Amino acid sequence: MRMQLLPRAETAVRKGHPWVFAESVKSQNREGSAGELVVMYDRRDRFLAVGLYDPDSPIRVRVVHAGSPAVIDRDWWLGRARDAATRREEVFNAKTNGARCINGESEGFPGLVADRYADTLVVKLYSAVWLERWAEIESVLREVFGPRYLVLRVSRNLADATAEHGLVPGFQGDQGDEVVVFSENGIRFEAAVVHGQKTGFFLDQRDNRARVEQLAEGREVLNLFSFSGGFSLYAARGGATRVVDVDISAHALESARRNFALNPDLDPTIHEGIQADVFEWVGQSGASYDLVISDPPSLAKRERDREKAIVAYRRLNGVALARVRQGGILVAASCSAHVSADEFFGAVRSEAKRSGRRCEELWTSRHADDHPASFPEAEYLKAICLKCAD
Structure with missing residues (x-):
């Protein structure tokens, strides 16, 4: 097809x-x-790019190559996949197979x-362009x-x-276990590879x-928003004296308990799970902690949700800061692509200033090496760490 x-x-x-969006096609x-x-x-009338056509999506074409003409065939995809594997040579090692x-x-x-889990x-697949090929x-x-086993998953709209x-x-082919145990930096986790969220685990953090x-x-x-306890297991290995998970999902909290059990070097007695709506619980709880982690699900699914999401991030991290003890630390994260890093960091910083507490910014972070983002809409992940002096 020519366009x-x-x-x-x-x-x-x-x-x-x-x-390339539908309204951009001349x-x-x-x-x-x-x-x-x-x-x-x-x-x-010079070659511009080649892409995959999606007639039923607002994203009418998904570009795979631009610049000079190229043959897009199996060898092309093979080269792209090999490039991706090469970029991860230092990610996978004796302690990380996920x-x-x-x-x-x-x-x-x-x-x-x-995503690979062991x-x-x-x-x-998030687009129908892959189904035919x-x-x-x-x-x-x-x-x-x-891989020994390969699982195909599709987004709901592609069913x-x-x-x-x-x-x-x-x-696809040989049947493996629906729940796979893998290692990340030497900590063992379970991934529900067939029915779990995303591909079974949140590898991006x-x-x-x-x-x-x-x-x-x-x-x-x-x-907060602990899901299967990823941050909690790392905190426990780092020498935390107590770890409290709060999540609305009983299933997620049970998964966190199983993950602790997968790591016998970690003390399960320091771990507690609380099933609650985090937004309500964190505002009502009077307890304070030395380290508070706030990693909610996306608060802006669409561009029109952006302003409300920024307000929600301010409110959430304002009450989270109130749970941080003197000399304590807040780690706040966002996975909302429609909220930019500057907007998110600004929301957290403004709440810190509004609180009247003296807060030192220890670091900010973006995507991990195995989650590269080459264009603005792909830049969803960001986190900021503040230490509260008083």
Whole structure:
């Protein structure tokens, strides 16, 4: 298929943006099917880029290559996958066998992520462009990453299209365990690879969990929105004297208890789980802690939610700061792509200033190495660490 874009979209693609929205299409020579290759030309009829067509999505084309013409075939995908594997040579080691292997658009696989948990590779599709070429992509991923088991997962909006293509989510080929135990920096976790959130675990916070470990010695720790206890296990290994998880999900709290049990070197008696709505609980609790971690789910699912989300981040971290003891630390994180790092950091800093407490900023962080972000919409993760002197 041949396509021309409006000038603004043409400029964006030249600068490396991987999305072409439907309203940015100036003309196309015919209708196409999901996953079909689209060759885009500039206003002077010169090659601009090639992408995957998605007729039912506002993101009409997902760019895979721009600049000079190229042949997009199995060898092309194989090269991209090998590049991704090479970038992770220092991520996987004797103590870590769980990490992201491919991070979507930022590594040339738009709408696709692949996470490895021990000998299981979990591939999640967020776009219908991959359904027609799944057999080809599966063979590439098996060749490059060599998993014993491979799980296919799809976003909810793709359920019907997946069935129409004769694909059945779940294990492809040999059947492995639906809950896989893997290691991250020497700590063992379980990942629900078939039915758990995302691909089974939140791998993106690995580096921030390690930072928390370095802060935890001798401290009582409060982990808000704790999910399966990732930050809590690191804090326990770092020498925390008490760790309290708060999450609305009983299932998540039970998973955290199982994760503690997977690590016999950690003392489970210092760990407590509280099932509650975090927003309500943290405002009502009078208890204080030496280290408070606030890592809520995304508070801005859409652009129109951005302003409300910023207000919510201010309110949440304001009450979280109130739970921090003198000399204590707040680690606040956001995974809302529609809220920029500057907006999030500004919200937390403004609450610290409003509290009247003297707070020292120890660090800010962004994406881990296995979660590269090559364009603004991909830059969702950010965290900030404040130490309260009084």
